Amino acid sequence: MPMRLPTSFALSPWIVRRLLPRRVRVRLTLLYGVLFVASGVVLLAITNLLVARTPANLVLVKNRGGEPVLAPGADGRLYLGYPESNSSVQLNDITQQLRDQALRQHEIEMDHLLVQSGIALAIMAVIAIVLGxxxxxxxxxxxxTMTGTIQRISARNMHERLAVVGPADELKDLADTxxxxxxxxxxxxxxxxxxVANAAHELRTPLTLEHALLEESLIDRDATRESFRSNFERLLDISKQQARLLESLLTLSSSERGLDHREPLDLAEITEEVVEASRPETRRRGLRIExxxxxxxxxxxxxxxxxxVANLVDNAMGYNTPGGHVEITTRTHAGRAVVAVANTGPEVPPEQVERLFEPFQRLGRTAGDGHHGLGLSIVRAIAVAxxxxxGAHARPGxxxxxxxxxxxxxxxxxRATRIEQLDDGTAIR
Structure with a gap:
């Protein structure tokens, strides 16, 4: 049965994380030190292995002429000979003692080398840690430096940049990013x-007008029921405009967050519903929808x-000319669903087209006409989501x-046309 360690000896991931140093500099220093010590150990092991494999059982002596002579005999023993006298003396016992002494000396030298190498490795490990x-x-x-600069940047000095100069390395790429x-x-x-400034301005104008109308009703001692009714009707219209503005702001905010879900839909059906709902307004304005x-x-x-789609149609009707028309098209092009709305109306400078998709931007900036300049900005936010x-461009006329x-x-x-073959050969589409 395998033995299990007590719970107190088990290191949880939390304890391991607490034991690890939190500073990157300390971790890099430890990494450099460990790598150096590991490399030193491997190097010393290779060096000792190579030194240990060197021959230590050969004994060389010199003859009278000064040349080394080491000759094995026919019986496999080692003999020291003197070629000048053609005589030989069996030196097996002597050579064996010399060989044993050489081996002991070699072992002593290996131990000394190992100790000295360990001391050198320990000294260099300390130096490596300091250098690391x-x-x-x-x-x-x-x-x-980059961290300090980023910490100093706030909403008041957002224009500041790191502006790191130097070679195009990883740190330069990080700074540029x-x-x-x-x-x-x-x-x-x-x-x-x-x-925020534009929204405050748009909301301040109707609030100022409401305040003026209420103050007029209170100050005017000769006010009649008809004047009160007229002021209340104007207040009601202003309240409706504010409600539409707040609804537009909420729609713009929700669309900029992105989509929570997706579902299959057909632009043709949605466009038909919008067109049918807008026909009374087009007849009231004297416009024609194609x-x-x-x-x-x-x-x-x-x-x-x-x-x-409703904002596109409302924008096309709101910025139109009497007797004008609105063209609405839905189609599939290159596998993409396309809805296009074109209208007659005042001439739009081509350089101003992109500006119309910004919040609270209108041609002429005329407030109080029921338009808050949020229609096309909502269109762009929904499209991005x-x-x-x-795409948009001004018509020549x-x-x-x-x-x-x-x-x-x-x-x-x-959607696709699906055909199922029944047993009797009939088909359902």
Missing amino acids: WVVAGRVLRPLR VDGLLGRLETALDSHKRF TAIGPAAASGDSALVQRL HDAVI GGLVVEVSFPPRTDPLQ
Whole structure:
């Protein structure tokens, strides 16, 4: 039966993490030291192995002429001979003693070499740890500099950058990546500040008007029921505009977070529903809607996509001319579902088209017309959340053309004509 260690001797991952040093410099120093000691041990082992394999059982003597002579006899024993006198003396006992002495001397030298090598390795290990500490500090110095700079950067000095100079190594790539991230954060922060300022301005205008109307009703001692009713109707209209603005802001915020789920949908069905719901408004404005609805299968959030199409149609109707028209098209092109809305209207400068997709941007910046400049920005946010490509260009005679292309549907629920053969030969489509 295998023996199990008590729980107190078992090192949990938490204990292991607590035992490990937290500073990178200490970990690098220990890593350098361990690698050096391991390399030194391997080197000493190889050196001792090579020295131990050197011959230590050969004994050389010199003859009278000074030349070394070592000759084995016919019986396998070792003899020392003198060629000049053609005589030989059996030196087996002497050579054996000499050989044993050489072996003992070799063992003593090996032990001495091992001890001296161990002492040298210990000294060099201490030196290696000190050098590792210094080298690790120099390697981590750029990281400490970057860390200190990043810690000093806040919303007030977001324009600062690391601006690391030097060879194009990993640290330079890291610094450039951080600088790029800071640039994107600065752009997002500036956009957020402009958005908050514009939203505050849009909300302050109706609040000021509401305050003025209420103050007028209270101050005017000769106010009649008709004047009160007129002021209340205007207050109701202002309240509806504020509600639409808040709803648009909430839609913009939710669409910028991304999609929580995707479902199969058809742009043709959604567009038809939006067109039918907007016909009373088009008749009231004296506009004409022309549609070319074709199958356009996509996937995404149907509520957000419906809001996208509705905003495109509302924008096309709101910025139009009396007697103008709106063209709405859905189709499938290169496997992508496409919805396009074009309208007649005032001439749009081509350089201003991209600006219209920013929050609170309108042609002429006229407030109080029921438009808050959020329609196309919501369209772009919903398109980005669906990985869709949005394109827009000004029409030569006035008006705007906006086209949104959704990626192909890849879910197994994609619509297709399905034929099942029954036993009697009939088919169901």
